[in-house]
Amino acid sequence: MQILFKTHYDQDIDHLAIRGERLRILGALALALAAPLLIDSYFVGELSIFLVYILAGLGLMVLIGFSGQVSFGHSAFLGIGAYCHSVLLGQGVPFVLSLPAAALLAGLVGAALGRAASKMHGFYMAIATLAFAIVVETILGEWTGVTGGHMGLEVPPLAVFGVELGEPWQQYYLILAVVLFCIWGVANLMRAPKGRMMIAVRDSETSARSLGVDIARVKIAAFFVSAMLTGLAGGLMAHLLFYISPDTFGINESLKLLLMVIVGGVGTITGAIFGAVFVTVLPVAIAFLRDLAPPSLADVAGLEQFLFGGIIALFIIFEPAGIYGRWRKLRLFFETYPYYKRATFVRQKRYLKTERFK
Known part of the structure; x- marks a missing residue:
């Protein structure tokens, strides 16, 4: 077992304190940078979708994993980011302005939702976010003058500073840079006072209130950051889909994002990455199972949900x-082998169960 001997205070704020973690991260980065040189362009496109889901899962992780608020309607922020970015590009706004503007709009809508839901907990918040997703999908479908309605909207080509990035590997490297920057930003946020307040609210609202934390403001900030990251993912996803419609950002997408966070590991950035791998592979596995299953089971509606x-x-x-x-x-x-003990990881409640403020 590796023991850490700290010799200076900067080691307390290192993102990767263990040498093995640093080596694994460097290996993953090297593999990510070399991937377009090793695989076909089709798989490069699939990797780009995988990176977008990492970003969307990271946004939902800020809300569920780091602030303890549940959301069943996060696909709405994907749709807001995708449509806002596409509409702005269609109006001639440059990519470097339209993408941040789309993320900011999604963040402001998320902050408004967080303000309305800051007094809700558990089941009631889940229903509120689910209703919000349905409302956003309906608006996207009915606002034909801007979104094109249910007929969909064509996404303008991706161009940065006048240079069109039409090749899959060009889009891949752009998305990779955005995702790495956001991961770095969230990792620093969780060490900042605001991030520590979110974790305090997640663990115990009563204890956080007794320490002077403004519970409502922290929840609104968590919604803002979460929605902004998810809207950013939606803007990047639009270029990979080429054509977007309201059905793309329905309840199924919200379930996929929730599945990604739960399966990957709640409360960790690495969990968002593991979850993105899982939800990227899962549709392929489901299609394979449909081919093997009898028609009476394979043709059942709602099997994926x-x-x-x-x-x-x-x-x-x-x-x-x-x-x-x-x-x-x-x-x-x-x-620790052969000294590993089965009782090392005894199953226990993740968060402190305390009385919450109404």
Whole structure:
């Protein structure tokens, strides 16, 4: 087992204090940078979608994992970001302005939703965010003069400073740079006072209030950051889809984002990455199972939603720490073998259960 001997105070704020973690991250970065040189352009496009889901999962992780607020309608912010970015590009606004503007609009809408939902908890917040997603999808479908309605909207080509990025590898590197910057930003946010306030509110609102934390303001800030990251992901996703419609950002997409956070590991940035891998591979696995299953089962409507819900329930019951939690257990087993103890990871409640303020 690796022991950390701290020799200066800067080690307390290092993002990657363990040498093994630094090596794994460097290896993953090297592989990500070399991927377009090693695989076909089709798979480069699939990797770009994977990166976008990392960004969207990171946004939802800020809300659920770091501030303890549940959302069943985060696909609405994907749609807001995608449509706002596409409409602004169609009006001649440059990419470097339209993408941040779309993210900012999604963040402001998220802050407004957070203000309305700051007094809600649990089931009531889940229903409120679900209703919000339905309202946004309806508006996108009915506002034909701007969004094109249910006929959809064509996304203008991606061009940065007048240079059109039409090749998959060009878009991949652009999205990779945005995702890495956002991961770095969220990692620093969680070490900043505002991020520590979010974690305090997540763990115990009563304790956070007794320390002088403004609960409502922290929740609104969490909604703002979460929606802004998800809207940014929606703007990038629009270029990968080429053509967007309201159905693209429906309830199924919200379930996929929620599945990604729960399965990956709530409360960790790495969990968002693991969850993105899972939801990227899952549709392929479902299609493979449909081919193997009898027609009476393969043709059942709603099979994908049923599997999403079943997987979420199974992970909550049997592995609440997600894939990242299982990876930590496996890593500790090899680090401490043969002294590993089965009781090291005793299942317990993740957050302190306290009386919440109304």
